[in-house]
Amino acid sequence: MLATPLLITREIPNLTYSATPRCFDESWEAPLSTLLGLGRAAGADFIEFFLERVNYISCMAEDDVISSIAPKLSTGAGVRVFLGKADCYVSTNDLSFNGLKAALEKALGIMGLTFPSAMSFVPEINLEILRDYATKRSKASWLDNSSSMQEMSDVLLAANDTLLKKAAHVRSRKAAYFRDWQEMMVAASDGTFARDIRLTQSVGYSLLCEEGSNRSNINKRVGSTSDPAFLRTWDYAFDAEEVSESAGKMLYADYVESGDYPIVMANQFGGVIFHEACGHLLETTQIERKTTPFMDKKGQKIAHENLTAWDEGLTKDAFGTIDMDDEGMPAQRTLLIENGILKNFISDRAGSMRTGHPRTGSGRRQGYTHAAASRMRNTYIAPGKFTTDELFASIDKGIYCKKMGGGSVGATGEFNFAVDEAYLIENGKLTKPLKGATLIGEAVDVMQKISMSSQDLGLAAGFCGSVSGSVYVTVGQPHLKVDSITVGGR
Amino acid sequence: MSKIQTIAQDAKNAAAKLGIQKFDIYGSTVDETSVQVDSGEPQQMKASQRSGVTVRVWNGGTVGVTSTTDVDPVGLELALKTAFEASAFGATENVPDFSPEAMATIEDHKASAPTTSTVEKLLSTLVSAEKALLESHAAITAIPYNGLAERALERFYINSNGATRHESHAVASVYLYTKTEQENRKPRSAGAFRVGYGVDELDIKACVKEAADKTISHLDYEKIQTGKYRVVFSPEAILGLVGAFSNLFNAQSILDNQSLSTAESLGETIASPLLSLSDDALHPENIGAETFDGEGTPTRCIPLITNGVLTSFIHSAGTAKRMNTTPTGNASMGAKVGVSRNFLHLFAGEPATEIYSLETAENVILVDELSALHAGVQSLQGSFSLPFDGWLVNKGVRTSIDSATIAGDIREVLKAIIFVEPETHFTGSGVAPYVWVEGLSVTGG
Numbered sequence: 001m002l003a004t005p006l007l008i009t010r011e012i013p014n015l016t017y018s019a020t021p022r023c024f025d026e027s028w029e030a031p032l033s034t035l036l037g038l039g040r041a042a043g044a045d046f047i048e049f050f051l052e053r054v055n056y057i058s059c060m061a062e063d064d065v066i067s068s069i070a071p072k073l074s075t076g077a078g079v080r081v082f083l084g085k086a087d088c089y090v091s092t093n094d095l096s097f098n099g100l101k102a103a104l105e106k107a108l109g110i111m112g113l114t115f116p117s118a119m120s121f122v123p124e125i126n127l128e129i130l131r132d133y134a135t136k137r138s139k140a141s142w143l144d145n146s147s148s149m150q151e152m153s154d155v156l157l158a159a160n161d162t163l164l165k166k167a168a169h170v171r172s173r174k175a176a177y178f179r180d181w182q183e184m185m186v187a188a189s190d191g192t193f194a195r196d197i198r199l200t201q202s203v204g205y206s207l208l209c210e211e212g213s214n215r216s217n218i219n220k221r222v223g224s225t226s227d228p229a230f231l232r233t234w235d236y237a238f239d240a241e242e243v244s245e246s247a248g249k250m251l252y253a254d255y256v257e258s259g260d261y262p263i264v265m266a267n268q269f270g271g272v273i274f275h276e277a278c279g280h281l282l283e284t285t286q287i288e289r290k291t292t293p294f295m296d297k298k299g300q301k302i303a304h305e306n307l308t309a310w311d312e313g314l315t316k317d318a319f320g321t322i323d324m325d326d327e328g329m330p331a332q333r334t335l336l337i338e339n340g341i342l343k344n345f346i347s348d349r350a351g352s353m354r355t356g357h358p359r360t361g362s363g364r365r366q367g368y369t370h371a372a373a374s375r376m377r378n379t380y381i382a383p384g385k386f387t388t389d390e391l392f393a394s395i396d397k398g399i400y401c402k403k404m405g406g407g408s409v410g411a412t413g414e415f416n417f418a419v420d421e422a423y424l425i426e427n428g429k430l431t432k433p434l435k436g437a438t439l440i441g442e443a444v445d446v447m448q449k450i451s452m453s454s455q456d457l458g459l460a461a462g463f464c465g466s467v468s469g470s471v472y473v474t475v476g477q478p479h480l481k482v483d484s485i486t487v488g489g490r
Numbered sequence: 491m492s493k494i495q496t497i498a499q500d501a502k503n504a505a506a507k508l509g510i511q512k513f514d515i516y517g518s519t520v521d522e523t524s525v526q527v528d529s530g531e532p533q534q535m536k537a538s539q540r541s542g543v544t545v546r547v548w549n550g551g552t553v554g555v556t557s558t559t560d561v562d563p564v565g566l567e568l569a570l571k572t573a574f575e576a577s578a579f580g581a582t583e584n585v586p587d588f589s590p591e592a593m594a595t596i597e598d599h600k601a602s603a604p605t606t607s608t609v610e611k612l613l614s615t616l617v618s619a620e621k622a623l624l625e626s627h628a629a630i631t632a633i634p635y636n637g638l639a640e641r642a643l644e645r646f647y648i649n650s651n652g653a654t655r656h657e658s659h660a661v662a663s664v665y666l667y668t669k670t671e672q673e674n675r676k677p678r679s680a681g682a683f684r685v686g687y688g689v690d691e692l693d694i695k696a697c698v699k700e701a702a703d704k705t706i707s708h709l710d711y712e713k714i715q716t717g718k719y720r721v722v723f724s725p726e727a728i729l730g731l732v733g734a735f736s737n738l739f740n741a742q743s744i745l746d747n748q749s750l751s752t753a754e755s756l757g758e759t760i761a762s763p764l765l766s767l768s769d770d771a772l773h774p775e776n777i778g779a780e781t782f783d784g785e786g787t788p789t790r791c792i793p794l795i796t797n798g799v800l801t802s803f804i805h806s807a808g809t810a811k812r813m814n815t816t817p818t819g820n821a822s823m824g825a826k827v828g829v830s831r832n833f834l835h836l837f838a839g840e841p842a843t844e845i846y847s848l849e850t851a852e853n854v855i856l857v858d859e860l861s862a863l864h865a866g867v868q869s870l871q872g873s874f875s876l877p878f879d880g881w882l883v884n885k886g887v888r889t890s891i892d893s894a895t896i897a898g899d900i901r902e903v904l905k906a907i908i909f910v911e912p913e914t915h916f917t918g919s920g921v922a923p924y925v926w927v928e929g930l931s932v933t934g935g
């Protein structure tokens with residue numbers, strides 16, 4: 001049997017490829033393999049292509065009208081080139097062979113490399129047989145089976161109508177939905193060749209109530225991956241009830257008095273504080289920048305022995321669930337902290353190369369304009385042994401943080417979080433609503449003060465913005481007690 | 491034929507094919523290169539060339555919108571077709587129209603010619619800056635957040651009535667954020683940034699010096715007592731705070747009941763008479779100024795607050811029509827036409843009766859930078875609770891403050907202004923002076 005002769009650089013302009021223009025399938029193997037070989041011939045240590053096609057639509061009902069319904073179509077690719085531990089990333093909208101080749105040439109040029117001379121052999125890059133996660137769970141039909149524009153319009157208007165019936169003192173109400181359908185392909189010079197389809201959807205309410213000079217604004221959002229029927233099965237009556245009740249209570253809330261308090265943080269979105277204050281510090285990106293106090297603490301106690309935490313991409317239909325990460329690696333379940341001991345970091349390819357921590361299927365990115373980085377997926381604190389009532393009963397005077405707002409973590413680990421819905425705890429009972437509270441602290445301190453966890457683990461959908469853009473994540477926890485934390489207020 | 495002309499012609503052809511009579515397109519192309527370094531070595535280099543357009547299609551009494559990055563003839567046709575489909579669900583009331591000023595003459599404005607620096611130049615410039623900053627003080631052990639970028643932007647607006655707008659400009663930027671390590675002391679961080687028309691115009695030495703000076707000034711820090719303080723906001727801090735509550739001036743927010751103002755608020759006193767504020771897209775210090783908005787309306791200077799009185803709102807064509815006024819060049823194309831500020835210019839209004847100085851004031855807090863504006867601001871309620879970097883100042887002596895937050899209500903803050911310094915300073919989002927405010931709540935960490 002004769003071996004196929006190696007490709008010579010000068011032959012590349014004469015090659016014709018017939019990659020399917022509107023689908024990422026096996027037909028992309030030949031052009032991507034050639035380009036990867038060309039990159040290796042130029043002297044790059046590693047090359048990766050990321051191809052993406054997005055069909056996104058958002059729809060919003062404001063009061064009783066559909067105020068926007070906006071599709072967004074996007075295609076693009078990114079090429080990442082490594083030379084030693086340095087890398088560069090070039091993105092383009094042009095998915096033709098010549099467009100991808102131009103992007104590769106630019107990336108190589110940035111790294112000080114050039115295409116080889118006309119008579120050079122191009123190494124063969126033997127890509128694996130396409131690992132096609134898009135063939136699982138009827139993903140090919142997800143886009144067609146998700147809600148039509150008519151259905152979006154009908155559901156959101158009905159939801160807003162329900163909200164009006166349940167809430168009092170309404171000034172404005174919004175119901176908003178989006179569907180993000182994404183097809184992606186990864187091909188890399190180590191042979192990685194994988195494809196996936198994702199369907200991410202989210203819907204929620206924003207309610208503004210007003211009476212006299214008092215105002216309250218409550219938001220709630222739920223999310224799903226992999227369920228085309230998500231919108232049509234949304235229990236908006238339940239969410240309308242919850243949002244209305246919260247807005248009604250917060251309308252007459254007093255400002256919180258600043259000081260140090262014991263607090264109980266609610267489950268579900270309460271987990272945002274762990275995500276921000278600790279989760280980000282366990283990403284290898286932070287180790288590379290030397291901005292995490294935990295960088296040399298693997299195997300050491302960094303939290304109260306009550307605390308165990310996970311990051312994973314596997315929970316069915318959770319907002320951060322992925323079959324493969326954006327570097328083509330299957331998702332995993334990563335134990336972060338076990339009984340207070342730091343067990344693992346969250347790592348992408350570059351992070352693994354630069355820090356030595358193994359990849360965890362956590363290389364994620366917003367889209368083709370971003371290089372992947374180590375990012376969280378579904379991140380949560382494991383349930384404990386207490387009941388929620390026992391947490392409240394342990395506090396004479398403190399604050400119940402029922403609904404967390406957003407927050408941030410500084411370069412040195414200090415964090416702050418707004419609390420959208422809070423209540424005063426007096427002698428183990430909730431007494432009055434409070435507004436204007438901000439939780440302030442440092443991860444290394446607070447992690448040691450999470451002394452009680454209840455049994456009611458709950459997850460919530462969220463959006464995480466960081467170095468590789470905005471990605472869909474889940475945050476979660478059971479009800480937790482923090483022995484003492486600074487609460488900013490008036 | 492230029493790329494913009496090609497897109498315009500392709501769109502006309504596709505619209506004709508689909509039987510679409512009325513449409514407009516706003517779009518942009520961006521060519522960007524950026525570098526980051528770590529300890530003298532390249533960390534990550536990025537380059538991107540990307541295009542995107544938003545098309546609106548009128549279908550009888552409704553409008554449909556679609557965005558796409560696919561600007562070839564096939565992509566544009568698909569976008570127009572999808573927008574036409576979406577128009578079936580568009581609102582039937584207050585339907586937007588072309589801006590009445592989409593074809594108005596635009597005066598010449600200084601635009602920067604795109605420049606292209608080599609990656610080697612970007613890297614060597616940033617490596618030198620990193621080295622200088624690391625050498626400025628022994629406690630500065632890393633510059634974990636740094637970047638140098640050069641960006642060329644082309645933007646355009648066309649509509650089926652024949653309006654054609656097109657402009658391009660270039661911007662370069664650098665940022666440097668330090669991290670310190672000292673025995674038995676918390677790590678501290680501070681930074682600075684600069685923007686210019688090109689890398690050669692960036693004052694990188696000044697950026698390094700500012701980052702170093704700020705970092706050094708935060709090395710010796712102390713906790714602060716919780717209480718009420720007289721507060722001085724830096725230009726960046728006051729613009730950040732006012733910008734977070736820009737629904738006060740935003741006509742779309744007002745019409746959507748998502749504002750602290752109402753349509754009747756014009757003429758009301760909402761701030762101290764010492765304060766004036768305008769949105770001035772063409773301000774000479776606005777690097778990357780845009781001469782038209784997403785609907786093709788020329789941008790301009792809009793007085794928002796004059797001597798404490800709410801003077802104007804910012805508008806799109808649609809909000810202007812509903813409020814019986816003229817558009818102001820603040821429309822942004824998206825899922826729905828939005829209204830957004832361009833470049834804030836905050837300055838002294840009525841003359842001050844009392845002059846304050848950090849050299850003589852006692853026990854005042856100088857807020858240098860507010861953090862977490864996305865999280866700590868309740869923009870529909872007026873309240874905020876925000877962490878900040880700053881100093882306690884006593885007769886000119888500054889002591890860095892350990893982690894703390896500042897809280898208040900924007901409407902009370904604007905009225906509690908006791909002094910607006912005369913000298914304005916450029917920040918990324920506008921120009922402003924230092925602004926003194928009486929009696930704000932500060933919580934020590």
